[in-house]
Amino acid sequence: MENRLTKLSRNNDESNTTLLVPYMVAGYPTLDRSREVFELFAEEGADIIEIGVPFSDPLADGVVIQEASNRSLNNGTDLDDIYSLVKSLRKVHEVPLVLMGYTNPIYKRGISKFFSECAEVGVDGVIIPDLSPQESEPYVNSARDNNISTIFLVAPNTTDERIKFVSELSTEFIYCVSVFGVTGQQNNLPEDIQEYLKRVKQLSGRKILVGFGINSKESALSLAPYSDGIVIGSAFVKLLNDDDDNSVNELRSLFRAVRQALSN
Amino acid sequence: MIDFKNYNLPDDSGHFGEYGGSYVPETLVPALNELESAFTTAWKDDGFHSEFDDLLKNYSGRPTPLYFADKLSSDLGGAKIYLKREDLGHTGSHKINNTLGQALLAIRMGKKRIIAETGAGQHGLAVATVAAKFGLNAVVYMGRKDTIRQSLNVRKMKLLGAEVIPVDSGSKTLKDAINEAIRDWVTNVEDSFYMIGSVVGPHPYPLMVRNFQRIIGLEAKKQFDEAEGSTPAALVACVGGGSNSIGLFHPFLSTDAKLYGVEGGGEKLELGNHSASLSEGSPGVLHGSLSYILQDSNGQISPAESIAPGLDYPGSGPEHSYLKDCGRVQYSSVSDTEALNAFKLLSRTEGIIPAIESSHAIAKLIQIATDYKKSDGIIVCLSGRGDKDFSEEVSNGE
Numbered sequence: 001m002e003n004r005l006t007k008l009s010r011n012n013d014e015s016n017t018t019l020l021v022p023y024m025v026a027g028y029p030t031l032d033r034s035r036e037v038f039e040l041f042a043e044e045g046a047d048i049i050e051i052g053v054p055f056s057d058p059l060a061d062g063v064v065i066q067e068a069s070n071r072s073l074n075n076g077t078d079l080d081d082i083y084s085l086v087k088s089l090r091k092v093h094e095v096p097l098v099l100m101g102y103t104n105p106i107y108k109r110g111i112s113k114f115f116s117e118c119a120e121v122g123v124d125g126v127i128i129p130d131l132s133p134q135e136s137e138p139y140v141n142s143a144r145d146n147n148i149s150t151i152f153l154v155a156p157n158t159t160d161e162r163i164k165f166v167s168e169l170s171t172e173f174i175y176c177v178s179v180f181g182v183t184g185q186q187n188n189l190p191e192d193i194q195e196y197l198k199r200v201k202q203l204s205g206r207k208i209l210v211g212f213g214i215n216s217k218e219s220a221l222s223l224a225p226y227s228d229g230i231v232i233g234s235a236f237v238k239l240l241n242d243d244d245d246n247s248v249n250e251l252r253s254l255f256r257a258v259r260q261a262l263s264n
Numbered sequence: 265m266i267d268f269k270n271y272n273l274p275d276d277s278g279h280f281g282e283y284g285g286s287y288v289p290e291t292l293v294p295a296l297n298e299l300e301s302a303f304t305t306a307w308k309d310d311g312f313h314s315e316f317d318d319l320l321k322n323y324s325g326r327p328t329p330l331y332f333a334d335k336l337s338s339d340l341g342g343a344k345i346y347l348k349r350e351d352l353g354h355t356g357s358h359k360i361n362n363t364l365g366q367a368l369l370a371i372r373m374g375k376k377r378i379i380a381e382t383g384a385g386q387h388g389l390a391v392a393t394v395a396a397k398f399g400l401n402a403v404v405y406m407g408r409k410d411t412i413r414q415s416l417n418v419r420k421m422k423l424l425g426a427e428v429i430p431v432d433s434g435s436k437t438l439k440d441a442i443n444e445a446i447r448d449w450v451t452n453v454e455d456s457f458y459m460i461g462s463v464v465g466p467h468p469y470p471l472m473v474r475n476f477q478r479i480i481g482l483e484a485k486k487q488f489d490e491a492e493g494s495t496p497a498a499l500v501a502c503v504g505g506g507s508n509s510i511g512l513f514h515p516f517l518s519t520d521a522k523l524y525g526v527e528g529g530g531e532k533l534e535l536g537n538h539s540a541s542l543s544e545g546s547p548g549v550l551h552g553s554l555s556y557i558l559q560d561s562n563g564q565i566s567p568a569e570s571i572a573p574g575l576d577y578p579g580s581g582p583e584h585s586y587l588k589d590c591g592r593v594q595y596s597s598v599s600d601t602e603a604l605n606a607f608k609l610l611s612r613t614e615g616i617i618p619a620i621e622s623s624h625a626i627a628k629l630i631q632i633a634t635d636y637k638k639s640d641g642i643i644v645c646l647s648g649r650g651d652k653d654f655s656e657e658v659s660n661g662e
Contacts, residue, residue, distance in 0.1 A: 056564040057439065057550065059446050060289040066433060078562045103287055103549040108563030130287050130549070132466075134277065155291035157453065162293065180291060181451040 004096035004124045005149045008047065009172035009207055012228065018262040019047035019229030020220075021209055022236055022255060023100065026051050026085055027077030028068040029242050035085055036248065037240060042093040044255050047229065048209075049089075050127065053082055053101025060129040062184035064234040079109060083121045090122035098125040098151065106139070115142040125149035127175060133166050140169050151175050151209070156196050160203055167204035174206040176227070179213050184234025189219065197226035216254075217261045224262055232258065266590050268518040273586065278467020278553075281589065284582035286466035288552045292446075295453045300468040302373050307475065312368065319364045320479060323397070324354040326361075328480075330487035330643070336613045342633030343497060343640040347616070348484045350508065350647045357619065357648030358480060358508045359390035359461060365476035366459045367394040375457035378402045381445040383410055383438035383504065384574035384621060385417025386648055387461030392426035402426035405444040407437035410573045416652050435567035438504075438577045442551050462505025463581035466552030470581050477511025484643055485515050497640035498522040498632070501647065502624040503542065503595065504575035506584045508647035517592060525584060526628040528570030529597030535560065539568040540597035541580045542588050550578065555585040571600040574621040574648070598627040606630060607650065619648030 012019065022041045026034050041049050054069035054077055061069070086097055099118065106114045106128065118126070125148060131139060133152055143150045149171035154163055156179070167174055176197060178189055190196070201208050210223050211231030220230045232254075239251045273280045286296060306312040320326040329352065333345040350358040370378060378400050382388030388404040395402035404421055408430045411418050421428050434440035442465075449458045463470045463477075488496050499516055501509035503525040513523050530538030538544065541556045548557040550565055558566040558578035568578040587593040598606075606626035611617045618626060625644050636642060 056434070057443055059443060059551075060450070062447070063433075070434075073564060104557075104559065104565070105563035107547075107549055107554075108559060108561070129289055130552075132286050132288055132290070132293065135285050135287055153290045155289070155293075157294045158290060159294065166290070177289075177291060180453055182447050185451070 003147050003149055004094065005048070005172050008096055012207065018224040018227065019209070020045070020259055020262055021048045021050060021229050021231040022046050023050035023052055023231060023233030024236055024240070025054055025065060025068040025072050026082050027054060027072030027075050028237065029071055029240065030075060031077060031081055031085065033240070035088065037251065038085070038089055040248065040252060041255065042089065042095045044252065045259055046095055048096045048098055050098050050100045050231065050233065051082065051086070052233070053079070053099050053105060055102040055105060058102060060182055062182040062234060064184040064238050068237045079105065083117060086121045086123055096124040097122065098127060099123055100127040103128055103131045111138050112142045115146040115148050118148050119146040123148060125151055125171070127151045127153070129153055133169050136169055149173070153177055154200055156180065156190060160199070163200055163203045167206050170204070170206055172207055173209050173229070174200065174204045175231070176200050176208050176210045177212045178210050178223070181212065183212050184238070185213050189213065189222070193223070194226050197223070201226070217257045220258045221261050230258070230262065266592070268592065271517055273583065274467065274471050278471065280583045280586035283555050283585040284467060284470055284553050286552060287549045287554070288466050289450055291450050291453055295449070296466055296468070298373065302369055303468055303472050306369055306372060316365055316368060320361065324360050324364065326353065326479065327483045327487070328352050330484055330491065332491065333614050336610065339613055340630060340633040343636035343638065343642045345629065345633065346488060346491070346496070346641055346643045347646045348480060348512065348643055350480060350645060351618065351622070351649035355386070355390045355393050356651070357386040357390070358477060358511060359387045360393065361479055361511070362461065362473050362476040362507060363387070363390040363394045363459060367398050367400065370400065370457040370459070371398060373457065375455060376400055377452065377456040378459050379445050379448050379456050380459045380461060381405045381438065381441040382461065383407070383441070383576055384572070384619070385410065385414040385421065385652065386574060388421050388426070388428070389417050391459050392421040392424035395426060396424045403448065404428050405431050405441040405448070407431050407435070407441050409436040410438065414573055414652055437568070437573065439565065439568065446551070462507040463510050463583060464505040464551055464553065464579060470553065470583055473507055474510045474514060474583065477507050478514050480508065480511035480645065481513060481515035484512060488641060488643060492641050494641070495519045496521050496643045497636050498524065498642045500524045500526065500625045500629050500642060501645035502526045502575060502621050503580060503584060504528070504539070504577050504621065505579070506581040508645050510581060510583055512643070512645045513593060523593040524628055524632065525593050525595040526624045527595060527597040528572050528575035528624060529599040530569040531600055533597065535566050537569050538597060539570040539575050539577060541578055542584055542595040543597050547585065553582045555582040556580050556588065571603060572621040572624060574619070575624065596628065598624050602627040616646070617650035618646055619650050620653045622647045
């Protein structure tokens with residue numbers, strides 16, 4: 001079967017709309033609650049869904065995702081739970097699903113075992129923010145063997161030469177970190193961000209997803225002209241809490257507002 | 265069997281066998297490349313070495329003595345015990361060797377803001393000290409739990425002008441302080457220098473910190489030869505991240521000396537109750553490199569536990585992981601209680617109050633001294649002094 005990200009990338013060449021890529025930590029605040037949110041993302045028209053695999057020491061994440069990850073781990077969330085989640089989403093939805101998580105749980109699981117399990121349950125791609133491209137060979141090989149896409153990250157200070165190297169390891173999409181910093185910081189986007197995104201677009205030959213610190217319709221719109229897709233994570237995680245149904249409604253409102261803005 | 269006469273790890277990509285490497289957010293890659301290049305250039309530069317050597321001698325007080333502990337030797341009734349007195353250096357531990365080296369690099373690289381993590385506060389203190397001396401701004405992350413049990417060092421760091429930021433995430437100890445320091449670095453990468461305190465983290469840190477700490481072993485080798493006309497039969501050092509131990513061991517890898525690395529065994533050897541990542545853990549990726557770590561079956565990092573804040577870390581340097589696998593160093597642990605007994609024993613037999621971290625090495629020595637002949641020599645690294653350790657936990661009942 002064709003990888004759903006490959007298909008999306010090809011279709012997007014024709015439609016040329018800006019993709020919306022929402023993220024949520026699996027198992028936060030509970031596994032059921034996060035499943036509701038992933039279903040909401042799919043029903044409301046997400047183009048790709050990022051499923052956060054919780055890790056005890058998420059170096060690239062700010063406090064919002066750290067705390068949500070801890071909460072999820074305290075609930076006992078593990079890879080088996082995440083595979084079950086993916087399987088249940090796959091019964092209804094065909095949206096591409098990407099796991100975003102750190103190296104160690106994958107290393108511990110066994111690299112080839114992990115990727116074959118991903119393929120089996122219907123995962124389409126992975127983002128591993130602390131897997132440096134120069135260490136990635138066994139991961140990339142295993143991903144290729146299982147028809148799983150790899151999405152590597154670049155940052156505003158990544159050199160041209162390195163962008164080319166990272167692109168070769170990235171299947172259809174490359175992830176541009178918008179700012180110096182961790183996820184969810186409310187810093188202003190750097191002034192030269194357009195230049196940076198244009199540079200990556202030109203050098204990589206890949207679709208570019210932009211993330212980190214995008215939290216509103218306005219910030220999404222400001223980057224849309226220079227990117228193929230917008231990733232929003234912490235802003236959704238922040239809105240979600242325990243038992244308050246209204247928090248899901250607020251999350252839906254934010255999603256719709258961004259969705260609508262990007263579709264116009 | 266590996267021939268340590270030609271030992272020259274890490275390789276160009278920072279690997280010690282399968283261990284080490286660089287597992288970091290992409291934002292840090294240019295900074296690590298810049299650091300590696302600055303270090304490689306400096307290390308080949310005589311001017312750098314003469315400046316570094318001069319600071320070690322005249323600012324820090326090197327060489328530190330290799331002291332023959334005659335009373336301890338006869339009390340234990342085994343080998344001749346020599347103590348490498350890193351506790352007598354400036355700031356009271358070996359940590360100053362590394363921070364002087366890294367400060368010279370930071371200056372060469374034009375970075376004025378220094379980020380650091382600290383566990384026991386000994387590295388933080390050494391960072392605050394060099395920052396004061398060279399006019400740099402130091403920001404030191406320290407787990408909340410450690411700020412309480414090592415409050416004297418917090419006061420010293422503040423006096424020296426450093427900003428100490430207590431960390432409330434996770435286990436509130438060294439692991440979490442490193443997480444926060446790395447997040448700060450990712451955010452302020454263009455103007456900040458991350459001064460790691462041990463042989464951990466991504467390449468080139470394990471190589472660089474080892475080279476700055478090798479002075480411990482180089483001096484000890486020469487001093488022992490002058491005293492005994494031979495090489496020691498064994499060396500003992502405590503291992504948290506592993507900087508004092510690798511500093512002592514590295515110049516002896518090609519000798520016949522037995523090498524003992526001693527980890528914090530905590531209250532008991534059950535996951536979550538100790539810090540013995542090499543002797544009880546398994547390989548994994550933490551804080552930018554692949555090495556032995558403490559983790560559960562899902563690859564989540566387990567909290568470490570030790571009476572010694574400087575050992576209270578669920579990881580260890582990648583070079584130690586390599587030396588463990590090839591059998592060159594024997595790694596084991598001693599319990600909190602054994603370390604406390606050693607703390608008291610050295611204080612009362614030699615009039616030397618050791619750091620609770622270094623007391624772990626003394627505790628191992630107590631176990632092995634009689635395995636050796638009376639003519640054999642054992643060098644123990646006394647990596648720090650114990651006047652920081654009068655929290656209730658350690659001085660309980662005194």
